[in-house]
Amino acid sequence: MNKTKKDLSKDELLKLESRYCSWGDTVHYVENPNIFVRGKGSYLYDEKGVEFLDLQMIYSAVNFGYSNERLNAALKRQIDRLPQLACQYIHEEKILLAARLAQRMERTFEEKGRIHFNVGGAQALEDSMKLVRNHTGRNLVFAFMGGYHGRTLAASAITSSFRYRERFGHFGDRAMFIPFPYCFRCFYGKKREGCGMYCLKQFEKLFETEYYGVVDKKTGLCEFSAFYIEALQGTGGYTIPPEGYFAGLKEILDRYKIMIVDDEIQMGFFRTGKMWAIEHFGITPDIIVFAKALTNGLNPLSGVWAKEHLISPKVFPPGSTHSTFSSNPLGTAAGLETMKLIEESDFAVSVPKKGKYFISRLKSLQKKHSQIGNVDGLGLALRIEMCQKDGYTPNKALTDAIVDIGLSGKLSAGGKKMGLVLDVGGYYKNVFTLAPSFYITEKEMDLGVELFEEALIKAKGEK
Numbered sequence: 132m133n134k135t136k137k138d139l140s141k142d143e144l145l146k147l148e149s150r151y152c153s154w155g156d157t158v159h160y161v162e163n164p165n166i167f168v169r170g171k172g173s174y175l176y177d178e179k180g181v182e183f184l185d186l187q188m189i190y191s192a193v194n195f196g197y198s199n200e201r202l203n204a205a206l207k208r209q210i211d212r213l214p215q216l217a218c219q220y221i222h223e224e225k226i227l228l229a230a231r232l233a234q235r236m237e238r239t240f241e242e243k244g245r246i247h248f249n250v251g252g253a254q255a256l257e258d259s260m261k262l263v264r265n266h267t268g269r270n271l272v273f274a275f276m277g278g279y280h281g282r283t284l285a286a287s288a289i290t291s292s293f294r295y296r297e298r299f300g301h302f303g304d305r306a307m308f309i310p311f312p313y314c315f316r317c318f319y320g321k322k323r324e325g326c327g328m329y330c331l332k333q334f335e336k337l338f339e340t341e342y343y344g345v346v347d348k349k350t351g352l353c354e355f356s357a358f359y360i361e362a363l364q365g366t367g368g369y370t371i372p373p374e375g376y377f378a379g380l381k382e383i384l385d386r387y388k389i390m391i392v393d394d395e396i397q398m399g400f401f402r403t404g405k406m407w408a409i410e411h412f413g414i415t416p417d418i419i420v421f422a423k424a425l426t427n428g429l430n431p432l433s434g435v436w437a438k439e440h441l442i443s444p445k446v447f448p449p450g451s452t453h454s455t456f457s458s459n460p461l462g463t464a465a466g467l468e469t470m471k472l473i474e475e476s477d478f479a480v481s482v483p484k485k486g487k488y489f490i491s492r493l494k495s496l497q498k499k500h501s502q503i504g505n506v507d508g509l510g511l512a513l514r515i516e517m518c519q520k521d522g523y524t525p526n527k528a529l530t531d532a533i534v535d536i537g538l539s540g541k542l543s544a545g546g547k548k549m550g551l552v553l554d555v556g557g558y559y560k561n562v563f564t565l566a567p568s569f570y571i572t573e574k575e576m577d578l579g580v581e582l583f584e585e586a587l588i589k590a591k592g593e594k
C-alpha cells in the first residue's frame with residue numbers, strides 16, 4: 132500500500148473502507164457511498180467534479196453553508212494563535228461565547244443561567260442528565276416516541292428506537308416514551324381538527340392514580356424527574372406539534388415539578404426561523420442542549436444552558452462532567468464567530484421567508500404527485516412525507532429509491548449532470564427532512580424542486 136491517497140480510485144478507497152473502517156460509527160445506509168472532495172455554499176462535489184445540491188446540510192449542522200468564508204477564517208485565525216489548550220486553563224473565546232449565549236437566553240426567556248461546553252451532541256445531552264440527577268436525585272425521565280437524542284449509552288436510553296439499544300444489554304433507566312403529537316399519523320387515530328388535544332389528556336391521565344406507576348398521590352412526588360423534548364422532532368421527521376401542545380404539557384409537568392429539557396441540537400440556531408425552536412411555543416425550558424450548527428459543523432462543540440439554580444458552581448461543582456476537549460479553542464472560536472454572524476444577520480426574517488417560498492413550491496409538486504402525502508415546515512426545517520398512491524400509506528421503498536437516484540449524480544439540470552443530497556427521517560423512514568443552507572437562493576430552491584421531481588419520476592418508473 133505505497134500509493135498516496137491522491138492516487139487511489141474511488142473503488143480502491145471503498146475497498147479499504149470496507150476492510151479497515153468500523154461501520155458502527157456511520158449509518159452506512161447506501162451500498163456504495165459517495166466520496167466527496169469539496170464543499171461550497173449549498174453544494175458538494177465528488178472526485179469527478181459532479182455538483183450535488185445538498186438539501187440536508189449534515190442534519191442541520193451547516194446552516195451557514197459549506198466553506199463559509201467568515202467562519203472558516205475565524206477557525207484559521209485561531210489555529211495560528213491558540214489552537215489548543217487544556218480546559219483547566221481559560222481562553223477568551225470560551226468566556227465570550229458563554230456570555231453571548233447566556234445573555235441571549237436571559238433576553239429571550241428572562242432567566243439567568245450558565246453555559247457548559249462539551250464536544251458532541253450526545254455528550255452534552257449526558258451532561259444535562261447529570262444536571263437533572265444532581266438536582267432531583269432521580270434518574271427516570273419521560274421522552275417522546277420518535278425522539279432522537281444520540282447514540283451514547285445514556286442518550287440511547289432516552290431515544291425511543293429499540294433498534295439502537297437491542298445489542299447493548301439492559302437499559303434499566305430507559306425513558307418512558309410518550310406519543311408525540313404527530314398529527315398526520317396520530318398515535319390514537321384522531322384527526323387534529325376537533326381532537327381536543329386527546330394525546331395531552333392521555334398523558335395527564337398517568338397522574339390520576341398511583342397505580343399508573345408515575346406518581347405517589349400521597350406525597351405528590353413523581354418518579355420521573357424531567358421530560359426530554361425536541362420542539363420539532365428532527366430524526367422523527369421534522370414533525371411540528373400543534374399550537375398549544377407544549378403550553379399544555381408544561382402546565383401538567385409544573386404540577387409535579389418535572390423539569391423540561393429541550394434538545395435543540397438539530398433545530399437550534401435559527402433552523403426554524405428562531406434561535407431556539409421552542410420559542411415558537413411560548414414556554415421556557417429548564418435546560419437547553421445545543422450542538423451542530425454552533426460551529427457550522429467545523430471543530431465540534433456542544434453545550435448546555437441551565438437555569439442558575441441547577442448549574443451554579445455551588446450546586447454543580449468543578450469537574451462534574453469534565454472532558455479533555457470540552458471547551459476547545461477551535462470550537463469556541465468558530466462558535467463565537469457564529470454568534471456574531473447571527474447577531475449581524477436577519478435570519479429571523481430571511482429563514483421564514485425562504486421557507487415559505489420552498490414550501491409553496493413543494494406544495495405545487497404535491498398536487499402533481501399523489502405519493503407526496505404531506506408537506507410542512509417551520510422556517511427552513513421542511514418535511515416531505517412519501518406515501519403510496521393513496522397519499523397516506525408510508526412508502527419507504529420509493530423514498531430509498533429517490534435517495535439513491537439523487538446520490539448517483541446522474542440527474543440533469545441546465546444541460547449538466549448533477550446530484551441531490553437528501554436525508555431521510557420519520558417513524559417509517561419515509562420522510563425527507565430538508566435542512567438547506569440559510570443562504571440558499573430562490574434559484575437554488577427551484578433547482579432543488581426540479582431535481583427532486585426528476586428523481587421522483589425516475590423512482591416511480593422503477594417501482
Ligand SMILES: Cc1ncc(COP(=O)(O)O)c(C=O)c1O
Nearest residue numbers: 251252253279280281365396397
Ligand atoms: C435532536 C438531536 N439530539 C441529539 C443528537 C446527537 O448529536 P450527536 O450526533 O452530535 O451526538 C442529534 C443528532 O442528530 C439530534 O438531532
